[in-house]
Amino acid sequence: DIQLTQSPSFLSASVGDRVTITCRASQGISSYLAWYQQKPGKAPKLLIYAASTLQSGVPSRFSGSGSGTEFTLTISSLQPEDFASYFCQQLSAYPTFGQGTKVEIK
Amino acid sequence: QVQLVESGGGLVNPGGSLRLSCATSGFTFSDYYMNWIRQAPGKGLELISYINSSATTIFYADSVKGRFTISRDNAKNLLYLQMNSLRAEDTAVYYCAKDRHPYYYDSVGFDYWGQGTLVTVSA
Numbered sequence: 145d146i147q148l149t150q151s152p153s154f155l156s157a158s159v160g161d162r163v164t165i166t167c168r169a170s171q172g173i174s175s176y177l178a179w180y181q182q183k184p185g186k187a188p189k190l191l192i193y194a195a196s197t198l199q200s201g202v203p204s205r206f207s208g209s210g211s212g213t214e215f216t217l218t219i220s221s222l223q224p225e226d227f228a229s230y231f232c233q234q235l236s237a238y239p240t241f242g243q244g245t246k247v248e249i250k
Numbered sequence: 251q252v253q254l255v256e257s258g259g260g261l262v263n264p265g266g267s268l269r270l271s272c273a274t275s276g277f278t279f280s281d282y283y284m285n286w287i288r289q290a291p292g293k294g295l296e297l298i299s300y301i302n303s304s305a306t307t308i309f310y311a312d313s314v315k316g317r318f319t320i321s322r323d324n325a326k327n328l329l330y331l332q333m334n335s336l337r338a339e340d341t342a343v344y345y346c347a348k349d350r351h352p353y354y355y356d357s358v359g360f361d362y363w364g365q366g367t368l369v370t371v372s373a
Contacts, residue, residue, distance in 0.1 A: 178359030180295075187345055187363035188295065194358050199350075231295055235357045238309055239285075241295040 146170055146234050150242035156250045163219040165245045167232035172212045176236040179208055179217045182244075183228045191230075192217065222247070252276035252362045254346050259367030266336050266371070272329035272346030272364055280304075280324040283349040285360055286331050288342035288369075296342075299331065303353040314340075336371045343368050 147170040157163050167177065175195040180188035190199045192208035195215055205220045219226055227249055232242040258270040272284070285300040298311045299320040308320055319332040329346050344367050347360035 176356070176358070180359075187347075187366055188360075189363075190350065190359050190361045193350060193361075197358075199359075199361065233295075233359065235359065238311075239297045239300075239357070241297070243294050 145240055146173060146237050148232055148234055148240055148242035150230075150232060150245050153243065153245060155245060155247045157222050157247060158250045159222055159224055161222045161250075163222050163226075163247060165217045165230055165232075165247075167210075167215045167217070167242050169213045169215075169234055169236075173234045173236035175211050176234055177208075177210070177215050178233045178235065179206075180231045180233065181226075181228050182231065188231060252348070254348065254362055254364035256344065256346055256364040256367040259344060259369045261370045261372065262336055263373055264337060264371055267332070267334045268336065268369060270331040270333065270344055270346075270367060270369075272331075274327045274329065274346075274348070277348065277362075278352075279322075279327040281352040283353060283357060284322060284329045285347045285349070286320060286329075287345045287347055287360075287363075288340075289345070289366075290339075290342040293342075301329070333369070336369075338371050340369060341371050 149168045151166045177195045179192040182188040196208045207218050230245045253275045255273045298314050301308050301320045317335045321330045345363050347363040349357050350359045350361040
């Protein structure tokens with residue numbers, strides 16, 4: 145299986161901050177990477193697919209970049225509704241998820 | 251609008267069985283790969299199985315292989331997960347999710363998810 149490692153696992157930030165989360169794959173996955181947001185008690189929500197394509201309806205403050213083994217999710221100006229957990233997912237082989245990054249209010 | 255609604259979860263003894271269902275609407279079900287993902291309490295996400303549009307390609311995670319069976323009814327727009335020989339470590343919220351792209355494109359992510367159904371395996 146392809147392993148995904150997210151960093152950091154926990155992030156404390158303030159409203160308006162620029163936030164970056166990294167996802168590293170154990171082998172090259174081209175651009176077969178997606179990002180999800182999950183709030184407590186809710187299902188995950190697709191934010192980004194194909195590494196950098198914004199899912200319809202997702203605010204433009206979210207962006208994704210990278211290819212191969214290193215990827216980033218950036219929130220340009222953190223909003224109150226963005227405090228949540230974020231997961232990356234690779235779909236190059238049998239899909240696997242990163243362990244998650246929890247973004248909390250500073 | 252697209253909707254996915256899981257049902258069938260509950261409390262079951264170790265070694266027992268459950269059948270989860272995922273009722274779908276708002277899209278052409280027969281055109282899409284479908285997925286079951288679970289999340290143990292306080293843990294991350296695990297794709298446990300997926301099935302292609304015609305049910306000719308099926309994959310399982312090693313953690314459930316030989317115990318769980320995924321199936322679909324394209325006439326009724328339903329996805330199923332038969333879970334046998336349940337263990338305590340199968341305790342989780344189980345989600346069904348739809349591939350973003352239809353079967354003739356590569357999978358790039360899961361764009362619609364159900365609300366989840368809780369399975370608790372305990373004596």
